[in-house]
Amino acid sequence: MSMIAIRDLNVWYGAGRDLVNAVRDAALEVTPGESFGLVGESGSGKSTILRAITGLAPNWSGHIEIAGQTLTPGKRDREFYRRVQMVFQDPYASLHPRHTVDQVLGETLHLAGLKGIDKRVSQLLDDVGLGSKFRFRYPHQLSGGQRQRVAIARALAGEPDILLLDEPTSALDVSVQAEILNLLTDLRDEHNLTYLMVSHDLPVISHMCDRLAVMKDGEVLETLTVDALRAMEAQHPYSISLLKASVV
Amino acid sequence: MSDMTLREWLLSDAPTSRRQARFASLYKGWLNFRSNTMAMFGLGILVLLVLIAFCAPIVAPHDPYAQDLANRLQPIGTEGHLLGTDSLGRDILSRLIYGSRITLYIVTLVALIAPVAGLLVGTVSGYLGGWADVILMRITDIFLAFPRLVLALAFVAALGAGIENAVLAISLTAWPPYARIARAETLTIRSSDYISAVRLQGAGPFRIITKHIWPLCISSLIVRVTLDMAGIILAAAGLGFLGLGAQPPSPEWGAMISGGRRFILDHWWVATVPGLAIFTVSLAFNLLGDGLRDVLDPKGNSQ
Amino acid sequence: MTLLDVQNLWVKFPTRQGLFEAVRGVSFSLGKERLGIVGESGSGKSMTGRAILRLIRPPGIVEADHITLEGRNLLTLTEKDMRDVRGEKISMVMQDPKFSLNPVMGIGDQIMEAYLVHNRVSKSEAWRRSVEMLEAVSIRDPERVMRAYPHEMSGGMGQRIMIAMMLIPNPQIMIADEPTSALDVTVQRQVLDIMDKLVRERGMGLIFISHDLNLVADFCDRVLIMYAGRIVETCDAGKLHEAKHPYTQGLLNSLPRFDQPRKHLDVLKRDAAWVNAPDEEGAA
Numbered sequence: 001m002s003m004i005a006i007r008d009l010n011v012w013y014g015a016g017r018d019l020v021n022a023v024r025d026a027a028l029e030v031t032p033g034e035s036f037g038l039v040g041e042s043g044s045g046k047s048t049i050l051r052a053i054t055g056l057a058p059n060w061s062g063h064i065e066i067a068g069q070t071l072t073p074g075k076r077d078r079e080f081y082r083r084v085q086m087v088f089q090d091p092y093a094s095l096h097p098r099h100t101v102d103q104v105l106g107e108t109l110h111l112a113g114l115k116g117i118d119k120r121v122s123q124l125l126d127d128v129g130l131g132s133k134f135r136f137r138y139p140h141q142l143s144g145g146q147r148q149r150v151a152i153a154r155a156l157a158g159e160p161d162i163l164l165l166d167e168p169t170s171a172l173d174v175s176v177q178a179e180i181l182n183l184l185t186d187l188r189d190e191h192n193l194t195y196l197m198v199s200h201d202l203p204v205i206s207h208m209c210d211r212l213a214v215m216k217d218g219e220v221l222e223t224l225t226v227d228a229l230r231a232m233e234a235q236h237p238y239s240i241s242l243l244k245a246s247v248v
Numbered sequence: 249m250s251d252m253t254l255r256e257w258l259l260s261d262a263p264t265s266r267r268q269a270r271f272a273s274l275y276k277g278w279l280n281f282r283s284n285t286m287a288m289f290g291l292g293i294l295v296l297l298v299l300i301a302f303c304a305p306i307v308a309p310h311d312p313y314a315q316d317l318a319n320r321l322q323p324i325g326t327e328g329h330l331l332g333t334d335s336l337g338r339d340i341l342s343r344l345i346y347g348s349r350i351t352l353y354i355v356t357l358v359a360l361i362a363p364v365a366g367l368l369v370g371t372v373s374g375y376l377g378g379w380a381d382v383i384l385m386r387i388t389d390i391f392l393a394f395p396r397l398v399l400a401l402a403f404v405a406a407l408g409a410g411i412e413n414a415v416l417a418i419s420l421t422a423w424p425p426y427a428r429i430a431r432a433e434t435l436t437i438r439s440s441d442y443i444s445a446v447r448l449q450g451a452g453p454f455r456i457i458t459k460h461i462w463p464l465c466i467s468s469l470i471v472r473v474t475l476d477m478a479g480i481i482l483a484a485a486g487l488g489f490l491g492l493g494a495q496p497p498s499p500e501w502g503a504m505i506s507g508g509r510r511f512i513l514d515h516w517w518v519a520t521v522p523g524l525a526i527f528t529v530s531l532a533f534n535l536l537g538d539g540l541r542d543v544l545d546p547k548g549n550s551q
Numbered sequence: 552m553t554l555l556d557v558q559n560l561w562v563k564f565p566t567r568q569g570l571f572e573a574v575r576g577v578s579f580s581l582g583k584e585r586l587g588i589v590g591e592s593g594s595g596k597s598m599t600g601r602a603i604l605r606l607i608r609p610p611g612i613v614e615a616d617h618i619t620l621e622g623r624n625l626l627t628l629t630e631k632d633m634r635d636v637r638g639e640k641i642s643m644v645m646q647d648p649k650f651s652l653n654p655v656m657g658i659g660d661q662i663m664e665a666y667l668v669h670n671r672v673s674k675s676e677a678w679r680r681s682v683e684m685l686e687a688v689s690i691r692d693p694e695r696v697m698r699a700y701p702h703e704m705s706g707g708m709g710q711r712i713m714i715a716m717m718l719i720p721n722p723q724i725m726i727a728d729e730p731t732s733a734l735d736v737t738v739q740r741q742v743l744d745i746m747d748k749l750v751r752e753r754g755m756g757l758i759f760i761s762h763d764l765n766l767v768a769d770f771c772d773r774v775l776i777m778y779a780g781r782i783v784e785t786c787d788a789g790k791l792h793e794a795k796h797p798y799t800q801g802l803l804n805s806l807p808r809f810d811q812p813r814k815h816l817d818v819l820k821r822d823a824a825w826v827n828a829p830d831e832e833g834a835a
Contacts, residue, residue, distance in 0.1 A: 041735035041736070041737065041738075042706075042735055054448055055447075056444055056447070056448075076450075077450070078450035080450075081448055081449055081450040082450075085448065086445070086448055088441040088444070088445065089441075090441060093440055093441040093442065094441035094442050094444075094445050095442055095445075096442045096446075096460055097442075097464070098463045098464060100263075100266070100269050102266060102269075107446070107449070107451075107459070108446075108449050111449040111450050111451055112449065112450075133262055133264070134262075135264075136263040136264060136265060136266055136268065136269040137261075137262065137263060137269070138269065138273065141261050141262075144592070151445070154445065154449075158449070173591035173592055173762065174591070174762070174764070174802055174805050174806055175591060175801065175802060175805045175818070175819035176591075177805070178805035178806075178807075178816035178817065178818050178819070179818050181807070181816055182815050182816055182818065185814060185815060200735065200736065202736075202809065203806070203807040203808065203809045204807050206807070206809055206812070207807035207808075207812070207816070208807075226812075230809065230810070230812070241737060242736065242737065245736040245737045245739070245740055246736055246809070247809050247810075279567070
């Protein structure tokens with residue numbers, strides 16, 4: 001059984017003359033515990049796939065299946081959101097500017113219907129390597145890396161099975177990127193998570209993932225294992241050009 | 249914490265409790281505000297106004313309603329009547345002092361009604377979008393299309409003259425701009441990642457609007473309300489002047505100007521003094537609003 | 552030949568907690584070369600670029616022993632002279648072309664305006680020269696681009712247009728602040744190649760500010776590594792991987808390597824002593 005199965009997925013924005021087909025006939029499959037990467041340049045539709053899964057992009061057709069359950073366009077229930085969570089690209093935009101870390105995590109736990117919120121908040125902060133001294137800070141009192149750790153803690157609060165990672169480190173410095181990627185590696189081991197990670201950065205994807213799909217203009221060009229990528233066995237000319245541009 | 253001064257505790261970058269985090273952010277806002285001299289000046293005037301209104305019976309030298317026809321239209325600086333007397337011989341200073349209560353009453357009521365209504369309509373319309381947005385915004389447009397004072401006049405004419413009705417009329421004409429601001433802010437906030445993030449926790453529209461969008465809209469509304477206060481005071485005074493607001497013998501400032509109008513050429517102070525009072529308070533609100541904008545503007549608040 | 556010489560440059564900002572020093576005593580000189588300035592966010596690399604052009608607004612404070620261009624100290628020039636320097640001697644390319652181009656003005660009009668400011672020629676001559684400029688930055692259909700508006704351009708095209716505009720007055724020095732960070736990797740290459748070609752052909756000096764170590768190592772001749780407002784190390788770009796300073800090594804090791812898979816990346820351990828380490832002499 002696969003954790004995420006996507007077939008014939010089409011996602012579009014707008015209507016009529018302004019219709020944009022962001023994703024066209026995409027298909028991919030992620031097995032439980034796997035880390036799967038989506039690589040592509042801006043506008044290739046890689047983030048749109050994540051938004052379709054989470055329901056943030058409401059206009060889609062095709063087949064999306066999460067752990068055997070078929071999704072329909074429209075509202076997702078809380079049970080779904082306990083199972084699937086997302087980390088956003090820009091840690092400066094993904095935290096409410098007027099809410100402390102405590103409020104952010106407390107509300108998330110409350111919405112997930114969990115008990116013992118106080119203890120769980122400390123536990124979450126420890127899990128992402130922040131510690132309780134950061135608990136009552138506002139986002140503007142945190143660095144970019146610390147904010148992203150809070151965002152990861154928020155995603156982990158409901159104890160999900162699947163984490164959707166939308167360029168989680170592209171807004172960070174390389175040294176901070178290393179810390180966050182290490183954290184994500186460890187969390188996957190500890191919590192048995194399945195990752196679907198989007199990035200434009202091929203070295204980052206190949207570091208984090210087992211398999212990846214290359215996307216361009218809304219289409220999945222090819223799916224291959226990272227080992228095959230390293231062995232320079234990519235078939236599609238675009239994948240090869242991307243590979244060449246990324247490996248200096 | 250024992251070897252820490254209160255100031256250090258408040259300015260700490262690593263608060264250790266919910267209480268400290270909240271107080272610290274308030275204190276930083278206050279420090280920002282305090283560095284703005286003009287805004288502090290405005291705040292000072294308003295604090296003074298509140299104090300005077302509160303202690304009116306103690307501060308006022310005379311009964312504001314006591315008539316003394318023998319001493320009518322005394323000039324400024326008359327023995328016992330610092331700001332002179334009006335056409336019925338009532339002490340203008342005392343009337344001003346009691347009038348500040350009415351002004352504050354109007355200002356408070358309008359400030360409670362109009363922005364709240366605007367916030368509600370604006371955020372709901374902005375967040376829900378679609379038909380709700382179209383309907384609510386067209387209603388707002390209809391209210392915006394009327395000149396403010398004329399609409400207020402119509403309301404007062406329908407409901408009868410009096411302070412409460414004047415307040416209601418002003419509020420009903422004052423909310424549409426707030427709805428517009430709140431909607432515009434909501435539209436930018438709605439598409440931000442932190443709202444997406446809370447939607448992904450399964451939060452419904454009610455929670456998102458009240459807990460996540462309101463706190464961000466409120467600051468710009470507070471600024472706007474403060475800046476509009478001058479206009480509200482003037483509208484109330486205008487209604488009073490036209491005889492549709494506070495009724496005589498109530499010492500409302502607008503009504504006082506109206507009463508002094510007949511003597512303006514020979515006894516200028518009767519109309520001028522309450523006019524100056526309106527001017528001062530309006531100015532104070534404007535200065536305060538400017539200062540609050542610097543403190544509350546979320547965009548400039550990163551440091 | 553030295554084009555620009557910076558000696559002991561400081562940039563300070565007053566804050567509630569006291570004076571914040573963004574750049575702390577930076578010295579370097581630039582010849583006809585491609586000089587990279589690398590550092591993480593907050594290292595003061597962008598501030599250095601802006602301070603040279605005196606683009607730091609009050610309450611920010613810029614101090615230096617001297618910033619010398621052609622024997623003139625830029626710090627002592629009047630604002631009017633400085634405007635000439637900014638246009639004709641040193642030009643700057645910013646990170647995101649979307650914010651650098653006027654959205655309500657046609658691209659052609661903007662390029663021509665820039666050209667007419669510096670040259671007294673007829674409109675038709677300005678148009679012809681502008682088209683040539685666009686050709687020089689490898690824009691395939693320059694006549695069409697001249698008639699277009701900024702929002703119709705992709706990021707890569709926008710950045711090429713910016714470079715074309717910056718080159719009109721034939722400056723001696725170009726300061727590029729993260730010029731390719733907002734672009735896709737495949738487009739990045741093309742833009743860099745264009746910049747490279749122009750710098751070589753015209754014998755310009757280039758200051759290339761970036762956070763991307765590998766990109767700078769590949770593209771520049773010489774690299775300054777900045778940390779906490781200081782230059783901690785200067786080295787030849789080709790020998791960046793032999794860098795000695797632990798900060799530089801740490802940065803390099805924290806990058807995921809395509810050819811060397813490993814479970815955990817090395818994490819940079821910051822040493823408090825780096826902040827106070829003496830400034831590396833950056834003169835060529």
